[in-house]
Amino acid sequence: MSYHNKTVWITGASSGIGEALAHGLSARGARLVVSGRRSDALEALARVLDADTLVLPFEATDFAALPEAVRTAWEWRDGIDLLVNNAGISQRSLAIDTEFEVYRRLMEIDYFAPMRLTQLILPKLIKQGHGHLAVVSSVAGKVGAPMLSGYSAAKHACVGYFDALRAEIETAYNIQVSVILPGSVRTNIAVNALGADGTARGRSDANIDAGMRPEAAASIILDGLASGMREIPVAQGAEAIALTLRASDPEKLFSVTAQEGARLAEARKADRTSIDPGRRDGNDLR
Secondary structure (H helix, E strand, O other): OOOOOOEEEEOOOOOHHHHHHHHHHHHOOOEEEEOOOOHHHHHHHHHHOOOOEEEOOOOOOOOOOHHHHHHHHHHHOOOOOEEEEOOOOOEOEOHHHOOHHHHHHHHHHHHHHHHHHHHHHHHHHHHHOOEEEEEEOOHHHOOOOOOEHHHHHHHHHHHHHHHHHHHHHHHHHOEEEEEEEEOOEOOOOOOOOEOOOOOEOOOOOHHHHOOEOHHHHHHHHHHHHHOOOOEEEEOOHHHHHHHHHHHHOHHHHHHHHHHHHHHHHHHHHOOOOOOOHHHOOOOOOO
């Protein structure tokens, strides 16, 4: 698929992978609908893109506002060719310490928001007769790791929903569905991650800081979407190995993650006030 003159809607477009996708799509000739919470950041992005761009800010979990957002995006250029559900938030806390409301918030943002937006646009895509739906899940959507129980649960839910949706609509309605699995990418995802009480963590991880550049991740994603890949890994090093082990030798993977969990549990028992996954060896799972 060529992106030239295609209309692509990106959520979470004001920073990180979403912003990099917007730049990459602009260079490939797409028309863009860019969404996120921060209208000022979206306006600044639109000013530097060499593309026909609609700025459409909204809060992903404002479910009452989503039908109007869908109507606006759809009517702007008479249809949407590709929706990239990218908005999301991460977590850094042990399950035993995490408040229930943190889990609820993670599910609302990382699963229900993309699912609901997809649900609203799907009838329009079916009537249009073609389209492409994508969701940015995570390596953590396939691999459960310590400190990420709620995030991993929501991202696993995304994989399950979009895989099942693909089975229903790919052949029957000519609509492609792609699940994107990033690992560590140099964004603010760890800084903004929710702690056990729901407050922002406020610091990054060493592995995130050493991760893939957003522009490189966006290039892999856009190449994968253009070629019609149903699942697009965006991982390197230990994260790529973890994805392979999850399919080929899950028992080995479970042993590795259990060792890391044991280290963190011992730190908690010792009443250390700062359990920082950014200081551990190996790779983060975004």
